[in-house]
Amino acid sequence: QLQLQESGPGLVKPSETLSLTCTVSDASISSSSYYWGWIRQPPGKGLEWIGSIYHSGSTYYNPSLKSRVTISVDTSKKQFSLKLSSVTAADTAVYYCARGCYEFWSGSYPGYYFDYWGQGTLVTVSS
Amino acid sequence: DIQMTQSPSTLSASVGDRVTITCRASQSISSWLAWYQQKPGKAPKLLIYRAFILQSGVPSRFSGSGSGTEFTLTISSLQPDDFATYYCQQYNSYVPYTFGQGTKLQIK
Numbered sequence: 284q285l286q287l288q289e290s291g292p293g294l295v296k297p298s299e300t301l302s303l304t305c306t307v308s309d310a311s312i313s314s315s316s317y318y319w320g321w322i323r324q325p326p327g328k329g330l331e332w333i334g335s336i337y338h339s340g341s342t343y344y345n346p347s348l349k350s351r352v353t354i355s356v357d358t359s360k361k362q363f364s365l366k367l368s369s370v371t372a373a374d375t376a377v378y379y380c381a382r383g384c385y386e387f388w389s390g391s392y393p394g395y396y397f398d399y400w401g402q403g404t405l406v407t408v409s410s
Numbered sequence: 411d412i413q414m415t416q417s418p419s420t421l422s423a424s425v426g427d428r429v430t431i432t433c434r435a436s437q438s439i440s441s442w443l444a445w446y447q448q449k450p451g452k453a454p455k456l457l458i459y460r461a462f463i464l465q466s467g468v469p470s471r472f473s474g475s476g477s478g479t480e481f482t483l484t485i486s487s488l489q490p491d492d493f494a495t496y497y498c499q500q501y502n503s504y505v506p507y508t509f510g511q512g513t514k515l516q517i518k
Contacts, residue, residue: 329497329510329511329512330454330497330499330509330512331509332506332508332509344506345506346506379453381453386442386459386460386501389503392503394442394502394503395501396456396460396499396501397444397446397454397456397499398465400453401453402453403453
């Protein structure tokens with residue numbers, strides 16, 4: 284059974300960089316059928332897609348966060364990572380990693396839904 | 411961005427009721443829509459993808475329909491385990507992928 288596990292600091296200071304890693308168990312991160320994504324949820328609010336990566340290293344980011352986000356992958360360790368720079372209190376959220384199940388190619392971008400999610404990790408931005 | 415609007419935001423119902431949640435897209439997304447269930451303190455769980463395909467292991471009382479801009483999630487006979495928050499998500503195009511604001515299904 285596929286498992287995803289987020290790890291990283293639970294507290295980040297304003298203006299610093301948030302760094303999280305997702306470790307994938309019992310599945311290949313190099314499969315051609317999947318993308319690997321990050322989604323966040325501020326306390327008491329809805330879900331926001333941050334970005335995704337393919338095992339080749341191709342990345343897709345939410346335009347609203349693109350200037351601050353970097354997602355990378357290490358296939359040998361079966362991990363992918365999120366870095367979000369210049370954080371503020373508005374970045375306080377539960378951060379989830381998830382597997383994107385590929386459905387189609389739009390011409391420029393892939394379309395996928397998220398079939399497996401990590402348990403989530405709360406990251407608080409505060410001094 | 412494609413805006414996803416769910417209605418109602420909150421729904422009160424009883425065990426055994428048939429309930430329907432609606433999700434409307436600000437532009438056509440064909441059938442590229444997923445539904446998730448989320449319980450407090452837990453990650454979302456995929457219920458339906460491509461608007462109507464039931465994810466493996468999901469009870470058959472859940473069903474999805476619609477295409478274009480209007481979609482529905484129906485639970486045919488509510489069970490105690492179904493009280494949760496439900497989200498729709500469009501994945502028609504990378505503009506970005508967006509979620510509805512959620513519908514909280516609570517016990518009447």
